[in-house]
Amino acid sequence: xxxxxxxxxxxxxPLYLFTAFFVIIPIAYAFxxxxxxxxxxxxxxxxFTLDNYKELLKPIYLTTFWDSFKLAIVVTTINIVVGYxxxxxxxxxxxxxxxxxxxxxxxxxxxxSIVRIASIIILLRTYTTILYSYFAVVITMVYALMPFMIYxxxxxxxxxxxxxxxxxxxxxxxxxxxxxxITLPLTAKGLLSGVTLTFVPSMCLIYISNLLGGxxxxxxxxxxxxxxxxxxxxxxxxxxxxxxxMLTGLVILICNxxxxxxxxxxxxK
Amino acid sequence: MKRIxxxxxCLTFLFSFAACGKSAEKELVIYTWAGMFPxxxxxxxxxxxxxxxxxxxxxxDENMLMTLETTKGSDYDLVIADDYIIEQxxxxxxxxxxxxxxxSNYENINPTFMGQFYDKDDAYTxxxxxxxxxxxxxxxxxxxxxxxxxxxxxxxxxxxxGVVGNNRVVTGLILKMLGYSMNTENENEIRxxxxxxxxxxxxxxxxxxxxxxxxLLAGTIxxxxxxxxxxxxxxxxxxxxxxxxxxxxxxxxxxxxxxxVPSNAKNSDAAHKFIDYILDGEVGASCFSWMGYCxxxxxxxxxxxxxxxxxxxxxxxxxxxxxxxxxxxxxxxADVHEEIWNEFVKSCN
Numbered sequence: 001x002x003x004x005x006x007x008x009x010x011x012x013x014p015l016y017l018f019t020a021f022f023v024i025i026p027i028a029y030a031f032x033x034x035x036x037x038x039x040x041x042x043x044x045x046x047x048f049t050l051d052n053y054k055e056l057l058k059p060i061y062l063t064t065f066w067d068s069f070k071l072a073i074v075v076t077t078i079n080i081v082v083g084y085x086x087x088x089x090x091x092x093x094x095x096x097x098x099x100x101x102x103x104x105x106x107x108x109x110x111x112x113s114i115v116r117i118a119s120i121i122i123l124l125r126t127y128t129t130i131l132y133s134y135f136a137v138v139i140t141m142v143y144a145l146m147p148f149m150i151y152x153x154x155x156x157x158x159x160x161x162x163x164x165x166x167x168x169x170x171x172x173x174x175x176x177x178x179x180x181x182i183t184l185p186l187t188a189k190g191l192l193s194g195v196t197l198t199f200v201p202s203m204c205l206i207y208i209s210n211l212l213g214g215x216x217x218x219x220x221x222x223x224x225x226x227x228x229x230x231x232x233x234x235x236x237x238x239x240x241x242x243x244x245x246m247l248t249g250l251v252i253l254i255c256n257x258x259x260x261x262x263x264x265x266x267x268x269k
Numbered sequence: 270m271k272r273i274x275x276x277x278x279c280l281t282f283l284f285s286f287a288a289c290g291k292s293a294e295k296e297l298v299i300y301t302w303a304g305m306f307p308x309x310x311x312x313x314x315x316x317x318x319x320x321x322x323x324x325x326x327x328x329x330d331e332n333m334l335m336t337l338e339t340t341k342g343s344d345y346d347l348v349i350a351d352d353y354i355i356e357q358x359x360x361x362x363x364x365x366x367x368x369x370x371x372x373s374n375y376e377n378i379n380p381t382f383m384g385q386f387y388d389k390d391d392a393y394t395x396x397x398x399x400x401x402x403x404x405x406x407x408x409x410x411x412x413x414x415x416x417x418x419x420x421x422x423x424x425x426x427x428x429x430x431g432v433v434g435n436n437r438v439v440t441g442l443i444l445k446m447l448g449y450s451m452n453t454e455n456e457n458e459i460r461x462x463x464x465x466x467x468x469x470x471x472x473x474x475x476x477x478x479x480x481x482x483x484x485l486l487a488g489t490i491x492x493x494x495x496x497x498x499x500x501x502x503x504x505x506x507x508x509x510x511x512x513x514x515x516x517x518x519x520x521x522x523x524x525x526x527x528x529x530v531p532s533n534a535k536n537s538d539a540a541h542k543f544i545d546y547i548l549d550g551e552v553g554a555s556c557f558s559w560m561g562y563c564x565x566x567x568x569x570x571x572x573x574x575x576x577x578x579x580x581x582x583x584x585x586x587x588x589x590x591x592x593x594x595x596x597x598x599x600x601x602x603a604d605v606h607e608e609i610w611n612e613f614v615k616s617c618n
Contacts, residue, residue, distance in 0.1 A: 038600065060611050067615075125487055132475055132489065134618065215434050215476030216617040223611070229331055230436065231607045233600070 027245070033238035044234055052239035061223065065243070068220040071209075072202040075141045079149040079198045082142075084191055087153025088183070091160065102154075105147050113144065117211055124212075132214030140212045141202050149194035156190025188262035192255040200248045220244050297539040298323045300333065301349035305397075307559040314546050320539045330354035337363045342532035347540040349397055352525045353597050356387035364393045364529040371541040374548035377568035381589065382525050386596055394527035395544050398562030400497030401592070402438060402522040404515040405482075410491040417517040418446045421492065426472045431485070431493035434478035436610035437595045438522055439494065440466060445520040451593045454602040463609025470616040485509070501561030501580045516584070520591040525565065557581050 037047045055061070090101050108116060120140055124131040160183065168178040204221035220240065227237035303326045311322050327333040330351050337348070342363040350358070358364050369375050372395070382396040406415055413423045421430055432439050441451030443462040453459060474490050475481070481493050482502040486509055495503070503509040528547070530540045546552060550568030557564045558577055564570055570582045598606075 058608075060608060060615070063615065064611070125489055210477075213618070214431075214474060216473065216614060218611060218614050226607060226611070229329060231600075231603050232331070233604070233607075 030238045030241050033235050034242045036235045036238075038233050038235050049235075052236045053243075055236055056239060056243060061240070064218050064223055065220055065247070067218070068203045069247070071138070071141070071217075071219065072199050074138055075145065075202040076195055076199045078138070078142045079146055080191070080195065083146050083149030083194065084153050087150045087190070087194075088157045088187065090150065090154050091157025105150060109147070114207070117144075117208060121211060131212070132216065134213065134217065136212040137209050137217060140208050141205055144205065144208060145198040145202060148197040152190045152194035152197060153187060154190070156187040160186050185262045189259050192259050196252050196255050199251055203244065203248065295319065295539075296321050296323055297347065297536055297543055298325060298345050299347045299349070299543070300325050300327065300336075300345040302326060302328070305349055305556075305560060307555055310547075310552055310556055310559075313552075314543060317546070318539070318542055320542070322543075334358060337531060343535065345531050346534040346536045347528060347530055347543055349526055349528050352385060352387045352527065352594055355394060355527050355529060356597060358529065359388060359393055363532050365532045365534065365537065366392045367395070367530065367544070368541060371538075372545045372548065374545050374568070377548045377550060377553070377566050379565050379567045379583075381583065382565045385525055386594065388527065394529045395548065396525050396565040397528045397547065398557060398560055399523060399525045399565050400562050401516065402433075402442060403495060403497065403500050404492065404517060405485060405495050405500050405503050406492040406513055406515075407485065407488075408511065408513050410488070415492065415513070415515050417515070417519045418442055418494075419519070421472065421494070422469055423472075426492055428472065428474045429491045430469070430472040431475035431477065431481050431490035431495075432473065433481065433494060433496060434476050436606055440606055440610060440613075441593070441595055442494070442517070442519075442522050443469075445522065445591075445593065451522060452596045452598055454599050456602065456605050459602060459605045460609060463605075463612065466609065466613045467616050470613060473617045476614060476617065482506070482509075485512070497563055497580070498561035501577065504580060505561075505577070514580075516587070520593065521588075522595065523592050524594055526562070 033044065034052055035048055035050070037045045037049045037051070039045045090098060093101065117140060120143070121131065124136055130136045164182050164186075165178055168182055169175070173181065204219065206219055206221035206225060209217045209219050209222070221244075224237045224240050224244075227233045227240065297320050299322060301324075306324075311324070314320070315322055325345070327336065331354070333348065333350050334354055334357060337345070337358060338361070342365075348358075355364070375395075378396060382399055383391050385396075388394045404415055404418075404421065410429075412425055413420050415421070437451075440459070440462050443466050444451050444453060444458065447458070447462060447465060449455075449458045449462070475484055475493075477484070480499070481490075481495050482499040484490050485493050485495075485503050486506055493499075500514050503512055504514065528544055530537045534540060547556060548566060548568075550566065551572050553564065553566035553569030554572030557566070557569060558573060558581065561580070563583060564573060564581050570578075573581050
C-alpha cells in the first residue's frame with residue numbers, strides 16, 4: 001500500500017512541480033511585490049508599504065474596475081441568454097446532428113483568435129459604422145466567449161436524464177415547471193461553470209477592447225499592462241493583479257455556492 | 270537504458286551549443302523591430318561580406334532593455350532602438366564605444382541628428398532613421414484648414430480624430446502647445462496639459478499606436494496625429510494621394526532611432542561592417558524608403574525617389590529650435606502622466 005502511494009506520488013510529481021513553478025510561485029511573488037516600494041529609477045526596493053493599495057482607491061482605478069465589472073456582466077448575461085438555450089438544444093439533438101454542431105463550433109478555433117478578430121474589424125469597418133464603439137467591443141467579446149458557455153451547458157445537458165423530464169410532464173407539470181424543477185437544477189453546474197469561463201476572461205480580454213474599442217476603453221487588464229510596460233511601476237501592477245485575482249476569486253466562489261442552492265431546490269420539492 | 274538515452278541526449282545538446290559557438294565569427298545577430306531593413310539590403314550584405322545575418326525582433330524598447338540586462342549585453346551584435354531607451358542602455362554600461370576608424374562612411378551622417386541627448390559625444394551610436402510627429406488629414410472630408418494642434422480641437426471634427434497610443438508623445442505635444450517642454454517634470458504643467466487634453470476627448474475616435482494609416486485611408490477617421498512612417502504609408506497609398514500633411518506650427522515632437530553595439534557583443538567587427546554598409550548613400554536610401562522614416566544620412570538624400578523626398582528628408586526651412594524629443598523623466602512625473610492619460614482615455618468614450 002505504502003509503495004503504491006509512493007509510485008502514485010511519483011506519477012503526479014510533474015503536475016505538482018508544474019503547479020508550483022507556474023501557478024503558486026508567480027502568484028506568491030506578485031502578492032509579495034504588491035507590498036514593495038517603487039524607486040525613482042523604475043526598479044523595486046524591498047521595503048514594505050501599503051501605498052500601492054492606497055493608490056488603487058483613487059477614482060480612476062475604482063471606476064476602471066467598476067467599468068470592467070460592468071462589461072463582464074453585460075457580456076456574461078448575453079452569453080447566458082443566447083448560449084444556455086443553444087447548449088440545451090444541442091444536447092437534445094440526435095447524435096449525428098450533435099456532432100455536426102459540435103464541429104461547427106470547434107472549427108473557428110483552428111484559426112488564431114487574433115486573425116479572427118482582425119477579420120471582424122474588417123467586416124465592421126466595411127459594412128457598419130459601429131467599429132471603435134462599446135457595442136463593437138461587447139459583440140466581439142460575446143463572440144469570442146460564447147463557445148465556452150455552449151460547451152459547458154451542452155456537456156451538462158447531455159447527461160440530463162430525459163426520463164425524469166418525461167415523468168414530470170406525464171404527472172402534469174407544465175413545460176415551464178418541468179424546466180425549473182428538473183432541467184435547470186440538473187444543468188446548473190454546467191451553466192455556472194460557463195459563467196465562470198466567460199465572466200473571468202471578459203474582465204481582461206484587453207486585446208479585444210483595444211482593437212475593437214479603438215483604445216478608448218480601459219479595462220483592469222489595460223491598467224496592469226500600462227503600469228508594467230509604460231510606467232514601469234511593477235509593485236502597483238502587482239497590486240492591481242492581486243485585487244483582480246480576488247475579484248475573480250469572489251465570482252468563482254459565488255458560482256460554487258449557487259450550485260448546491262440550485263440542487264437543494266429540486267430536493268425540497 | 271533510459272539513463273543512457275538521457276545522457277546521450279544531454280551530450281547532443283552540449284555539442285550542438287558548442288557547434289554554435291564555433292561558427293559565431295561569421296554571424297551577425299541584429300536585434301530590432303520587425304521590418305527595419307528591406308530583404309535585398311541584408312542579402313547583398315551577406316553576399317559582399319560572407320557574414321550570415323541573424324535577425325531577431327523585439328516588440329517594444331522596454332523588452333529590448335530587459336533582454337540586454339539579463340544577457341549582460343552579449344547574445345546580440347547590433348541593436349537598433351529608440352533614443353530615450355538608448356540613454357538608459359548607455360547609462361547602464363550595456364553599450365560599447367564605436368571604433369570610428371572601422372566606419373569609412375561615418376561623415377555621411379546628417380549632423381542634425383548628431384550630438385543628441387542620449388549620446389552627446391556620439392561615442393556609442395549612429396542614427397538610423399528619424400521621425401517627426403505630423404497631422405495627416407483628408408481635405409475632402411475636413412473643412413478646417415489644419416495648421417497645428419489647436420485645430421484638432423475644432424468642434425466640426427467630433428468623433429473623427431485619431432491619435433497615436435503613446436501618452437508621452439500626445440501629452441507632450443499638448444505641453445508644447447501650451448508653451449511648456451515635453452519633458453517637464455513640473456506636476457502643475459503636466460496637469461494643465463491633462464485638462465487641455467480632456468477637451469480633445471469628444472473629437473477622438475481612435476487611440477492606436479500601429480497602422481493608423483489604415484484607418485485614415487478607410488475613412489474611419491479623417492484626421493490623425495501620426496508617426497512619420499504612418500504619414501509616408503498614407504501618402505504612398507493610392508487612396509491617400511490627396512491627403513495633406515502638416516508639421517504643426519506650435520512645435521514638433523520627433524524621435525531618432527540609433528544603432529549601437531552591446532557591451533559584450535561576440536562579433537563587434539561584423540557589427541561595424543554592417544554599420545558602415547548601411548551608411549552608404551545608396552543602401553541608406555533604399556532602407557529609408559522601405560521604412561518610411563526620415564533619412565539621417567546626408568549621402569542618401571539624393572538617391573531617394575522624388576515622390577518620397579518630401580517625406581523622407583527634412584524640409585529645408587525646418588525650425589529645429591522648436592523641436593523636442595521625448596526623454597526619460599522622473600518616476601513621479603511619469604506617474605502623473607499615466608494618471609492624466611487614463612483620465613483622458615476614459616473621457617473619450
